[in-house]
Amino acid sequence: MSANLSGEIAIVGAATSAIGWETKSSVAEIMADAAMAALADAGLGVRDVDGIFAVTPYYWMPSVTLADQLGIEPKVTDSTNIGGASVIAHVGHAMRAIAAGQCEVAVIAYASTQRSDAGKLVTGADILPYERPYGPLFPISGYAMVMQRHMYEFGTTREQLAKVAVAASQWASRNPDALKCELLTVDDVLASSLVSDPLRRLDICLVTNGGGAIVVTNKERAKKLVKPPILVLGAGEPLLHFQHAQLHHDCRG
Amino acid sequence: MVELDEGPMIMSNIANCEVDTVKIGMRVSVTFERASEDIAIPLFVPNGGAE
Numbered sequence: 001m002s003a004n005l006s007g008e009i010a011i012v013g014a015a016t017s018a019i020g021w022e023t024k025s026s027v028a029e030i031m032a033d034a035a036m037a038a039l040a041d042a043g044l045g046v047r048d049v050d051g052i053f054a055v056t057p058y059y060w061m062p063s064v065t066l067a068d069q070l071g072i073e074p075k076v077t078d079s080t081n082i083g084g085a086s087v088i089a090h091v092g093h094a095m096r097a098i099a100a101g102q103c104e105v106a107v108i109a110y111a112s113t114q115r116s117d118a119g120k121l122v123t124g125a126d127i128l129p130y131e132r133p134y135g136p137l138f139p140i141s142g143y144a145m146v147m148q149r150h151m152y153e154f155g156t157t158r159e160q161l162a163k164v165a166v167a168a169s170q171w172a173s174r175n176p177d178a179l180k181c182e183l184l185t186v187d188d189v190l191a192s193s194l195v196s197d198p199l200r201r202l203d204i205c206l207v208t209n210g211g212g213a214i215v216v217t218n219k220e221r222a223k224k225l226v227k228p229p230i231l232v233l234g235a236g237e238p239l240l241h242f243q244h245a246q247l248h249h250d251c252r253g
Numbered sequence: 254m255v256e257l258d259e260g261p262m263i264m265s266n267i268a269n270c271e272v273d274t275v276k277i278g279m280r281v282s283v284t285f286e287r288a289s290e291d292i293a294i295p296l297f298v299p300n301g302g303a304e
Contacts, residue, residue, distance in 0.1 A: 130263065130264065131264045133288065133294050134264050134265055134266045134294075135266070136264065145254060148277070149277070152277045197272075243264075244254060244262075244264050245254070245261070245262050245263050245264055247254070247262060
């Protein structure tokens, strides 16, 4: 039986850094800049930090790289990489570490310069020998097949799915840091070029540079800080598969 | 993705047909394309309407 950790930790600071098309900074610098800005947002300093949680495809030990860049020696580090959900998983890992008293103030950070470096997603070293020969675009083709299956199972239409990109463009139009602010229509999405059937160019997220960080601490310390704490009510992570052939039987229809 | 009658599922390409004719649930049969002296890659071709 696990302890109930709901509300035991709080997010007390958050920041982004170097969001944009071009950057001269390294990924480590961008992560550190985001971390420092998030700490400033919380009214804390780098010497308060005793937990580092970091992920990026650029380093094989991102939490160690970030600790070096910040010049600190944390008691707890975690570089778990489970893809795009990593930083959400880190919130849960930090919750457990803080609730266990293993650290008190943790920074959770991510950064990437994929736009400048490749103009496309850098997917790391995995070769996936049973999939790569068939020419899928990683990770786009995986999502394309899920979309194809969803349309088959539930009768979902391309028009309905285009509304995801339309909604994203509406949110972007209200975000001063957004790189593209023009409002999309369903017709715009459906008229864009086909990338991996049925996904079209405007269905697919932008590849950008930038970093982000949040600061979390226990609820007692959070109450003493400048901003109203945001309590973490829960965090969890299921892992289904990486290779598509490992897709769970329940997903096969 | 191709689900084999024996159970496992693998990624592959459907060969020897127009892409628009590929449908979820269609029966296919394996064929092997030689990629090198040591490696042959399994591809699948339509069963010609057989269910």
